[in-house]
Amino acid sequence: xxxxxxxxxxxxxxxxxxxxxxxxxxxxxxxxxxxxxxxxxxxxxxxxxxxxxxxxxxxxxxxxxxxxxxxxxxxxxxxxxxxxxxxxxxxxxxxxxxxxxxxxxxxxxxxxxxxxxxxxxxxxxxxxxxxxxxxxxxxxxxxxxxxxxxxxxxxxxxxxxxxxxxxxxxxxxxxxxxxxxxxxxxxxxxxxxxxxxxxxxxxxxxxxxxxxxxxxxxxxxxxxxxxxx
Amino acid sequence: xxxxxxxxxxxxxxxxxxxxxxxxxxxxxxxxxxxxxxxxxxxxxxxxxxxxxxxxxxxxxxxxxxxxxxxxxxxxxxxxxxxxxxxxxxxxxxxxxxxxxxxxxxxxxxxxxxxxxxxxxxxxxxxxxxxxxxxxxxxxxxxxxxxxxxxxxxxxxxxxxxxxxxxxxxxxxxxxxxxxxxxxxxxxxxxxxxxxxxxxxxxxxxxxxxxxxxxxxxxxxxxxxxxxxxxxxxxxxxxxxxx
Numbered sequence: 001x002x003x004x005x006x007x008x009x010x011x012x013x014x015x016x017x018x019x020x021x022x023x024x025x026x027x028x029x030x031x032x033x034x035x036x037x038x039x040x041x042x043x044x045x046x047x048x049x050x051x052x053x054x055x056x057x058x059x060x061x062x063x064x065x066x067x068x069x070x071x072x073x074x075x076x077x078x079x080x081x082x083x084x085x086x087x088x089x090x091x092x093x094x095x096x097x098x099x100x101x102x103x104x105x106x107x108x109x110x111x112x113x114x115x116x117x118x119x120x121x122x123x124x125x126x127x128x129x130x131x132x133x134x135x136x137x138x139x140x141x142x143x144x145x146x147x148x149x150x151x152x153x154x155x156x157x158x159x160x161x162x163x164x165x166x167x168x169x170x171x172x173x174x175x176x177x178x179x180x181x182x183x184x185x186x187x188x189x190x191x192x193x194x195x196x197x198x199x200x201x202x203x204x205x206x207x208x209x210x211x212x213x214x215x216x217x218x219x220x221x222x223x224x225x226x227x228x229x
Numbered sequence: 230x231x232x233x234x235x236x237x238x239x240x241x242x243x244x245x246x247x248x249x250x251x252x253x254x255x256x257x258x259x260x261x262x263x264x265x266x267x268x269x270x271x272x273x274x275x276x277x278x279x280x281x282x283x284x285x286x287x288x289x290x291x292x293x294x295x296x297x298x299x300x301x302x303x304x305x306x307x308x309x310x311x312x313x314x315x316x317x318x319x320x321x322x323x324x325x326x327x328x329x330x331x332x333x334x335x336x337x338x339x340x341x342x343x344x345x346x347x348x349x350x351x352x353x354x355x356x357x358x359x360x361x362x363x364x365x366x367x368x369x370x371x372x373x374x375x376x377x378x379x380x381x382x383x384x385x386x387x388x389x390x391x392x393x394x395x396x397x398x399x400x401x402x403x404x405x406x407x408x409x410x411x412x413x414x415x416x417x418x419x420x421x422x423x424x425x426x427x428x429x430x431x432x433x434x435x436x437x438x439x440x441x442x443x444x445x446x447x448x449x450x451x452x453x454x455x456x457x458x459x460x461x462x463x464x465x466x467x468x469x470x471x472x
Binding site: 023 | 318324329331
């Protein structure tokens with residue numbers, strides 16, 4: 001039995017990460033700057049005479065989120081590595097799964113904040129009417145972000161002491177999150193179709209929910225053993 | 230196991246002895262530790278001494294529960310295997326890196342870890358720790374602006390904030406000036422008087438003179454000799470490792 005509660009530990013870790021980020025602004029600024037830079041590169045490459053290829057916006061949104069999310073994951077855990085504070089968290093008498101959830105909540109929050117900036121920019125640059133169905137879009141973005149971050153947080157924590165962690169993280173992460181990217185892109189495309197098919201949108205959203213349920217459960221189950229050595 | 234009313238943590242788990250029995254650890258094909266055994270009781274200060282790569286940090290990592298031994302066991306008390314989280318609630322670890330968040334203030338660092346360990350009366354406990362570290366006047370400054378010595382003192386208080394039974398210190402004298410090193414020696418003696426078990430790995434052999442109840446000399450992952458109460462640690466080190 002752990003001596004500290006799960007929820008209280010999660011809250012403490014989230015509050016600590018938020019305080020550190022507010023002071024340094026390192027991860028938020030670099031992630032946002034990188035994401036906007038990615039969008040601009042795609043816009044310069046693909047937009048001709050003010051018109052983007054049909055359906056490009058949805059793919060570019062998710063590709064940008066994936067790249068920026070990978071950067072955020074790496075930077076977040078680099079911070080815990082520099083003074084070995086991740087070891088201090090693992091030494092505390094708290095459920096290790098709570099440490100995982102605390103880090104996951106922080107990363108999801110950061111990526112959702114980045115998405116708040118990215119979505120209007122994608123609409124502007126690529127003419128994709130992403131905000132036509134905002135609630136559906138929010139559902140797909142939130143579930144997709146949780147799925148991506150659930151796998152990414154586990155892998156980033158596992159690799160924190162690996163020498164080539166910056167290379168290994170995307171190599172391990174991207175093949176596993178392919179279903180999230182496919183469901184995210186196809187689900188977002190369904191929202192901007194001139195004829196909105198609820199069944200299709202619901203299917204992709206359900207797929208994202210299922211992915212989240214499976215991978216969050218797996219990560220909670222495996223975080224303790226993989227961090228024990 | 231006995232409950233400890235003086236503990237800062239809310240955990241009731243406690244122990245009087247630590248017994249390391251035949252612990253080995255391999256990293257791939259390289260063996261970092263070979264069958265190391267020793268025991269410690271309340272009030273003991275154990276020195277783990279040896280050249281770089283001797284296995285000192287690996288041994289501390291295993292005793293701290295962060296590393297699993299490839300073979301052998303570590304027993305905390307006499308009542309058989311305990312819940313790892315309960316054991317961790319009675320461990321205080323000062324690593325070679327300091328386990329501090331540089332962006333947080335001294336007070337925030339101590340408060341965060343005191344809360345993680347479920348300490349009662351966190352604010353008063355943190356104030357006491359800041360006073361002991363000589364950082365009361367810098368309590369609300371970010372740790373990033375501290376000298377190495379100040380961070381070392383803060384890190385020591387972080388490791389001790391929950392009154393652990395077993396204190397594991399990896400190079401605790403690093404970066405300390407003479408006055409701070411003397412203060413640390415006094416603190417270690419106070420921990421001994423208070424019934425704590427201290428295991429410290431250090432290269433500062435002269436500072437350990439007259440401090441250790443037992444010195445473990447390691448080389449290439451093997452325990453060469455266990456010397457009880459060495460008065461001249463450097464002489465004992467040269468004698469054992471020079472053979």
